[in-house]
Amino acid sequence: MKYIDEFRDGVTASGVAKQMTLEVKPERKYNLMEFCGGHTHAIYRYGVRDLLPDNVNMIHGPGCPVCVLPIGRLDMALHLADRDGVTLCTYGDMLRVPGSKGRSLLKAKAEGADIRMVYSAADALKLAHQLPEQQVVFFAIGFETTTPPTAVAIQTAQARGLENFTVFCNHVLTPSAIANILESPDVRVLGTVPIDGFLGPAHVSVVIGYQPYEFFAREYHKPVVISGFEPLDVMQSILMLIRQLNSGRAEVENQYIRAVSRHGNIKAKRMVAEVFELRRQFEWRGLGVVPYSALRINDRYSQFDAEARFNLNYAPAKEHNGCECGAILRGVLQPMDCKLFATACTPDTPMGSCMVSSEGACAAHYIYGRYQDAAETA
């Protein structure tokens, strides 16, 4: 496939791997956090770890939208789906995440709730046209990548005067999450999570640009390399981080030049600013309550806000006892450190969100990397 195979080429990969081996300093460790689930998935799916020098350690970050959504917000979606006359549209990944009492959207659907899987906000809008008698609610989740399409859907709904379409908005912001990790006691005080540098988001940065990360590089003295999601992108970005660390630099570098610019997609950003405003605070799974880390629909478009139309209220819900998703999302623990991993919690019976989405650290490790644990214990 043109423009895909080139970024998955094994010969080039082995060349980059050789270069890494030549350049790493054997006396130190390189602890690098890949922020996005997209990176985590690529690392496992293509076996990137097998090509890295032993002293390069990859730490999974919180950049998986399904994983960071707190149970309380999912409960709100379940509550909505249970109402008569409501059709809830969701991305497929959300369907299997267990809410309170282990009930997922998939179970609710089996019990008779009208829940539809969609590929985009535009699909939900189309459905609202087709089902004029139903209240169609789009369950919007995701980082800055999926926010502009939600904004377009809301603006289109307004332009067409659609009265049966609303959005349950759960969009969150990447820079706030990175700041939260860097400010956490684990990283700043205790040093339990050693992070030397970041692989920065690919698709998020297409929208917001790489300028927002410059603050982290400066303030916390951590190098950031914006990295594409193909395995060669990841390899090259790791090499760029190694080089920065070797020379004591802490800059924002852009590996994903084929799609990311410093200021990003200005038109998309303007559209988002037109429809959304910052929430004072928002709870993240794993990170807790993070100030100014999420978006809500502003007053001008409040008629399309499902929280307002259906009087939804947020109540924090309790995590499953023993589930370590929180610590895993902060990089404090690895999937196999959780005692539920691969025993009670598997992709078929997920207890925590990291086991649901294939971008979740636990699911990726379970599906693609489990043989490594077997080798280590053998």
Place this chain on the structure above:
Amino acid sequence: MSAPQARTRREFGRPLNFKRGVIELSHGSGGRAMAQLINELFAKYLANPWLEQGNDQACLELPAGRVAMTTDSYVISPLFFPGGDIGSLAVHGTINDIAMSGARPLHLSAGFIIEAGFPLRDLKQIVESMAGAARAAEVAVVTGDTKVVERGKADGVFINTTGIGVIPAGLHLSGDLAQPGDCILINGTIGDHGVAVMSERTELDFEVSVVSDSAALHDLVRVMVAAAPQIRCLRDPTRGGLATTLNEIARQSNVGMVIQEAAIPVLPEVSAVCELLGLDPLYVANEGKLIAVCPPQHAQSLVDAMKDHPLGRKSALIGEVAADPHHFVRMRTAFGGSRVVDWLSSEQLPRIC
């Protein structure tokens, strides 16, 4: 055929309207309407001596040997897709399950569950296609059943087929016979059927030129067994794709497997669709593919024999069986790393067969 036709006319008055008619509840009630449907559609197109006898059962004389039997229900949506339809699929799928034992498939049964209101035109097309597939495979549909359910209680048509075949003397293939060191072979590109079906779904706003690989594999099996009677096991990777089938064999045989990503044939169009939809071709369904496990010394002659058959032109050796108490199927990625190829968790695509 002219005599029964004339008799039908007299017996049932007006013939079935295959242009504008629809299935009604009476077509499944056991009365005259049902007799007419059987006469003018099923018995006419699937014609064979057993059906003509008009008994409630087919009485069969089987050649000597072990008998293989299997059953499968077909609930695919949409009913018609590029490269086939539910009728031909219901023949191919069951023939293939029999053929994987090395048996020559002989007879099929066909049970139809039809939703009231279903167009007779579509039903005729399905039955014709079923008859064509059975004829091409030299297999007879010797007994059948028709039920009609209320509108909204089924999705058009569901078909169940059961098949029997006879295994040649001395041949013993089974999923629990794979041994470390054995080679793993496949007869062509993976994921064609799943992608072809998906491309017909209305919610996808793009066009795909992929055609389902739906085909009866028993003749290929005949050639393979002749070339390498030492084959340990054959299996068709349908639902759950190549990945699921390899995991099944690994667990049954108490072994692991190591496959080479670069060796697995995938059409570029299939890769592209999977890429767009976030699917992995390893898990996408096939309806005309088989996996063979055989001792390494016979692998090359087996691949050569497969390549000489029209259904095996793109055959390839894709990996090896390994000793592994965890039964992991591992894959050497084209990128140069290694990963597990796990069981499919949850469904990748709904109702593809």
